[in-house]
Amino acid sequence: MNSIAVIGAGITGVTTAYELMQRGFAVTVYDRNRYAAMDTSFANGGQLSASNAEVWNHPATIAKGLKWLLRPDAPLSLSLAPSWHKYSWLAGFIGNIPNYRTNTIETARLAVAARQRMRDIAEAERIAFDRDDRGILHVYASASEMAHARRVSDLLAAGGVERSELDADAVRRLEPRLKGDFLGGFHTPGDATGDIHLFATGLAAACVRQGASFRMGSEIVDCRTGRDGVAIRYRDAGGALRQSSHAAVVVCAGVGSRALARGLGDRLNVYPVKGYSITVNLTDEASRAAAPQLSLLDDAAKIVTSRLGPDRFRVAGTAEFAGTNRDIRDCRIRPLVAWVNRCFPGVSTRQVVPWAGLRPMMPSMMPRVGPGSRSGVFYNTGHGHLGWTLSAATAELVARSVEAHFGSARVTGHAGKAA
Structure with a gap:
């Protein structure tokens, strides 16, 4: 047998x-x-996102990481405590920068294939998981971010991902509840969200x-x-x-x-890269009305969101290189709450459930x-x-x-x- x-x-x-x-x-x-x-798999960002298939092995990631090195609330945090595992992983990460284009396209292809198979399984087994098929909206605050997003879109398209560019007015029309000064964005209608757990x-x-x-x-x-x-x-x-x-x-x-x-x-060479999320319980009608219906990715803040049914709003982000430590650090949760307060001021953050999980990452991101x-x-x-x-x-x-x-x-x- x-x-x-x-x-x-x-x-x-x-x-x-x-x-x-x-x-x-x-x-x-x-x-x-x-x-x-x-x-x-307990409380991630909730996105089924072929549009997020870009691997991180890019010189810009290194530059941002160095800039954020001493900021405890930065989107990317690297513990300076010595660790052979961590530094060998980082060396492998840098060594995979020449594979950025190839690996991004291949990741996109895998993500597109996974979309339909996941939907087939959910239908066959009648699994209810607060699924929403309205796609994912990426928003950008600067011309340089939009320029990079256009280059990424070309790579995603090579992997079979279809998404459309939007100006600031089109972003507002697609998600009118979003506050902030955004230059434009990209919408990927084939993406989805749901509760992974x-x-x-x-x-x-x-x-x-x-x-x-x-x-x-x-x-x-x-x-x-x-x-x-x-x-x-x-x-x-x-x-x-x-x-x-x-x-x-x-x-x-x-x-x-x-x-x-x-x-x-x-x-x-799997390394634990800690990610954080908050689940905002939408306990009043005003918060339910003010929370976004569409899933978002704020590129500058490196924050993703999902609306999980009528009463929950999931916000996730950050990447922390600190070994297998699973502690939930307040300095990593506060930026997520502050982002909600800033971008969706009508949402009450009185009831917020914090969480942290360890993403298993290879240096190639594959x-x-x-x-x-x-x-x-x-x-x-x-x-x-x-x-x-x-x-x-x-x-x-x-x-x-x-x-x-x-x-x-x-x-x-x-x-x-x-x-």
């Missing part, structure tokens, strides 16, 4: 499990949390209905390959040390993927998808800030890779639905 282990029950893990089941594999998902989607937990429930096993509260001790497949040692929710065997493993463990890959013979160096080992991880945007496409890719590895062999049980 071809039993596949998936390590990680975030958005990439549950989507991978789903795609494997559609191909007839028995699937067991392991996660250290009690429930699915409790880490980076609702989608991921809904898909995990669909996997269970189709026969998947979820071993939640399981802390992986080690993962080893052998002639008979892959052996996983883990501590269960009660603390007991257990071992299980599988024909193959797909590592979807976010920032934990690096340590697992090392034990499986691979170097996976996810690691496919087989490892050892037989029976596969990866679907390192998606950075585009985990939800890309997950439906990369899950298909890794599932096809597993399928090719096993050829025509199939399990006889837990087959799920036909693809």
Whole structure:
């Protein structure tokens, strides 16, 4: 029996499990949390954004990072504490600047492919997740930002992303609630928004209905390959040390993927880049009316927004390089609240829920998808800030890779639905 282990029950893990089941594999998902989607897939910006496919490996990113180095509230924050992992990652990031164009186009292509697959899955499994298909509006405050956005649009178009340029009046017409001095923007009608946590937990429930096993509260001790497949040692929710065997493993463990890959013979330079969000509870009619209906990306502030149903407004941003620290820092939350107060003054920020999560980023800004160096080992991880945007496409890719590895062999049980 071809039993596949998936390590990680975030958005990439549950989507991978789903795609494997559609191909007839028995699937067991392991996660250290009690429930699915409790880490980076809990409260991100909510955007399914092919329009945000531009990789960060650009000289302008380095220049901005240096300018913001000593500002605790800057959109990008770099801890100066010495760390070989951090500095080796940054060296790899700089080394990928020549790949900026190629990687941006390829990321856009993946994001466009993921759009339709995600919609197909949501429809097939009847997953409700506050989805909104009115697109995403990027806004810019200066001529230099607009000029860069036009160059990015050319790259996105090469990857299949359609978006239209707007002047300041057109921006106001599209989202009249937005305050501020914006020169213009771009609207991407094919993009969407929604609640990643609702989608991921809904898909995990669909996997269970189709026969998947979820071993939640399981802390992986080690993962080893052998002639008979892959052996996983883990501590269960009660603390007991257990071992299980599988024909193959797909590592979807976010920032934990690096340590697992090392034990499986691979170097996976995933670094945890912390992002923050606030969820503004719209508790009064005035706030509900004043909050934007359309999803936004403010390029200068590096802030994204999503309207999650009638009563919630999600605002997210910042990139913090500080290791695996998950603390929620007030100096990172205050700029998000201040942005809401400035751009949507009619929205009450009395009830704001802060959150922080660790984005698993590769130096190239491209996810690691496919087989490892050892037989029976596969990866679907390192998606950075585009985990939800890309997950439906990369899950298909890794599932096809597993399928090719096993050829025509199939399990006889837990087959799920036909693809």
